[in-house]
Amino acid sequence: MRYARIPDQTIRRLPLYLRALFFVAEQGQSEVSSKDLAQYVGVHGWQVRKDFSFFGEFGRPGVGYRVSWLTEQIKTILRLDSEKKAVLVGAGNLGAAVLSFSGFQKYNLAIVAAFDADAEKIGQRVSGVEIMDIACLESVSELGATLAIVTVPGEVAQDVVGQLINVGIKGILNFTSCRLIVPDQVRVTNIDIGMDLASLPYYI
Amino acid sequence: MRYARIPDQTIRRLPLYLRALFFVAEQGQSEVSSKDLAQYVGVHGWQVRKDFSFFGEFGRPGVGYRVSWLTEQIKTILRLDSEKKAVLVGAGNLGAAVLSFSGFQKYNLAIVAAFDADAEKIGQRVSGVEIMDIACLESVSELGATLAIVTVPGEVAQDVVGQLINVGIKGILNFTSCRLIVPDQVRVTNIDIGMDLASLPYYI
DNA sequence: AAGTGTGAAGCAGTTCACAGCA
């Protein structure tokens, strides 16, 4: 099944497997079976094995998967084998909370700069990252950042995103409740806290 | 097609339609076509019509959908026609950012209390919500809250969630990077910022 | 003329069952 077209759903599960592998490694395990890995992710063993089978033969029958090696494989597939740089735009409450978040490192991600329009905030440091003037957004290309986290007010989101694309940003994590219009080569992931909470009552 | 079993994917799109309807209403439109609504959500018109067809006949041929009426229908389906109460646990950076978020109201959601373990924070008010001692979590049942937002450190997440379920919480918005183990009647939505950002490099 | 509602076709992802390997 190697080298076939990879189902989108499989790709979406890979980060979950990676997170589970971090957890398994912390427990001190060096081998893990598809069944155990599946349990941490909330799927079945056959789903795990099928997903991996699209990329090659990762495991050893009768034994399972070597945790460290599998981790590297998935990191490589997800392009997390080399460090990726991200910038944050909008250093309000939510932006500052994201800057203080320490969980990016294990994915080889680094926030290298933050931007805001508020003169009060410019020059200040939040969690070791200096807030720069949003008018200086062109410096993003020199920093080599390809990812952006957008935590600005909704009214300016589309405008900011247009500028980000101009300076070479290819992936956007959008915390505003606006649908962003971007060219095909740019990927957007939306996190809409209000909508996510509003999705729950249906199921209860 | 009315009264058939509703596809899960359809349910997941309903909050997106609702958000789009809020936007359309703000523009002052009172009617909207499936094609226009689809554009705001990023799907095709036939998808919108098919989704709505599971619930009944919502539109008028040649005209479109009445914005206000359709909004009410979707709110009813999603159980957002009456106010739902939520509590927040963990008033750190991220928790405070969520408390200051003003986008819950239009979904008929209200954060009625916040909890933290830090004695320094207890008694303080953040965005009009008083921080209470996490030891007093049982007061949640008196408040009538059924939803919870969990922004505590990962190490205590599972423990906190166990307590929340004991006091009647049925839906959880989980911001920690831990998989929560909950009974079948409890629904969890996970937001893992690190993992979400880590998903982007594959596509670029 | 414009736009909805839906049966049927097509496609993608999930699940199964089991052969094969350590």
Next chain:
DNA sequence: TGCTGTGAACTGCTTCACACTT
């Protein structure tokens, strides 16, 4: 014996085409 890898069956969602309504 235990666990992986995978063709084949199955399931469910998406897409289409068009009859029907205003």
